Amino acid sequence: MxxxxxxxxxxxxxxxxxxxxxxxxxxxxxxxxxxxxxxxYGVNLLDVFMPGTEVREYTAKALKGRREKVMIQGHFxxxxxxxxxxxxxxxxxVKKYFEEMLRLFGYIDFGMxxxxxxxxxxxxxxxxxxxxxxxxxxxxxxxxxxxxxxxxPEIAMKIINTGVAEMMMFSINPAFDMLPFDEFVFxxxxxxxxxxxxxxxxxxxxxxxxCIKNQVGITVMKTYGGGKLLSPEHSPYSMPMTHSQCIHYxxxxxxxxxxxxxxxxxxxxxxxxxxxxASETDxxxxxxxxxxxxxxxxxxxxxxxxxxxxxxIDIAAVNKYLDIxxxxxxxxxxxxxxxxxxxxxxxCIGCKGCEVRCPFGVSIVECIAEAKELFGGNKNITHKEx
Ligand code: SF4
Ligand code: SF4
Numbered sequence: 572m573x574x575x576x577x578x579x580x581x582x583x584x585x586x587x588x589x590x591x592x593x594x595x596x597x598x599x600x601x602x603x604x605x606x607x608x609x610x611x612y613g614v615n616l617l618d619v620f621m622p623g624t625e626v627r628e629y630t631a632k633a634l635k636g637r638r639e640k641v642m643i644q645g646h647f648x649x650x651x652x653x654x655x656x657x658x659x660x661x662x663x664x665v666k667k668y669f670e671e672m673l674r675l676f677g678y679i680d681f682g683m684x685x686x687x688x689x690x691x692x693x694x695x696x697x698x699x700x701x702x703x704x705x706x707x708x709x710x711x712x713x714x715x716x717x718x719x720x721x722x723x724p725e726i727a728m729k730i731i732n733t734g735v736a737e738m739m740m741f742s743i744n745p746a747f748d749m750l751p752f753d754e755f756v757f758x759x760x761x762x763x764x765x766x767x768x769x770x771x772x773x774x775x776x777x778x779x780x781x782c783i784k785n786q787v788g789i790t791v792m793k794t795y796g797g798g799k800l801l802s803p804e805h806s807p808y809s810m811p812m813t814h815s816q817c818i819h820y821x822x823x824x825x826x827x828x829x830x831x832x833x834x835x836x837x838x839x840x841x842x843x844x845x846x847x848x849a850s851e852t853d854x855x856x857x858x859x860x861x862x863x864x865x866x867x868x869x870x871x872x873x874x875x876x877x878x879x880x881x882x883x884i885d886i887a888a889v890n891k892y893l894d895i896x897x898x899x900x901x902x903x904x905x906x907x908x909x910x911x912x913x914x915x916x917x918x919c920i921g922c923k924g925c926e927v928r929c930p931f932g933v934s935i936v937e938c939i940a941e942a943k944e945l946f947g948g949n950k951n952i953t954h955k956e957x
Pocket of ligand 1: 890931
């Protein structure tokens with residue numbers, strides 16, 4: 572397992588965590604085998620948004636003696652309404668559910684403001700005693716960090732700009748990234764399943780930039796688009812994606828530390844963890860995107876199909892930082908420069924092997940030169956002077 576720092580929380584989380592949503596209403600033995608399997612692979616991040624008492628108790632029981640080995644995302648405002656999930660911002664109700672989590676788990680690592688997708692929900696959280704309650708919980712040490720979950724990039728940016736959140740859980744997959752956020756991707760196919768791919772949604776690009784700038788780490792939900800990207804009938808692409816391709820796409824987005832697929836059996840955990848040993852070819856998602864009509868000519872999608880570079884340059888990472896910098900060249904986030912400076916690699920020899928391999932026609936040598944100019948150079952990655 573690989574571990575990444577989750578933004579300014581400073582916590583090292585497994586690149587694949589476990590969303591426990593799908594073990595809800597399942598027998599204890601199934602919850603236990605799923606958690607056991609995940610921990611054996613080194614998973615140390617669990618998402619527990621389900622408000623039901625039983626699934627929480629089963630999760631706590633399965634973790635008995637191992638609580639310290641994992642970090643838990645627990646959600647403020649997730650409630651149970653006749654055995655379905657609901658949202659509440661009413662303090663006595665929120666307290667009742669959250670204090671139940673504390674009783675079971677002792678403390679919560681990431682106290683999440685649950686699903687803020689609209690202005691109205693934003694106001695109900697930030698212009699109310701709700702946010703005061705959450706901050707008090709942090710001061711008391713009952714939660715260690717404040718995060719939030721959202722599907723809406725505009726609202727997510729608004730929350731990040733409050734400065735309260737250190738991390739967020741956000742829905743990320745190629746289909747969601749490439750449409751305006753207020754459109755539902757699976758409703759936008761023509762008869763041939765074309766016309767969806769208009770380039771990265773600028774609002775989402777802006778959100779990723781803000782996350783880098785403010786060191787807000789991302790954990791990912793909807794990695795498989797609710798399973799639709801894996802399905803031949805429902806995929807918006809000409810063929811379904813694989814688990815590894817979806818995971819790799821999410822993990823190659825800026826600021827992403829971990830994906831949290833929802834597994835409900837040990838078998839599903841094993842299937843998911845094939846990513847850890849998958850070859851670069853198995854993880855490569857470019858074929859899916861490039862064979863479908865799209866607007867990506869010249870735009871990097873961070874897929875690393877251009878590797879290997881004889882100079883050891885992580886071209887996708889350079890382009891990722893460059894794209895974020897291009898959004899606002901005059902106000903480069905300092906940590907963006909330091910991320911760039913920390914990259915390994917030697918001088919670009921201008922061989923252009925990468926450009927031949929790139930399916931999207933990116934002018935990589937020019938990008939490396941532009942990155943050098945914008946970030947003031949890197950002792951390792953330099954551009955061959957002409
Ligand atoms: S330059 Fe091309 S091949 Fe390399 S990461 Fe970007 S899109 Fe992929
Ligand atoms: S042109 Fe530069 S970045 Fe591309 S493969 Fe050659 S050395 Fe690497």
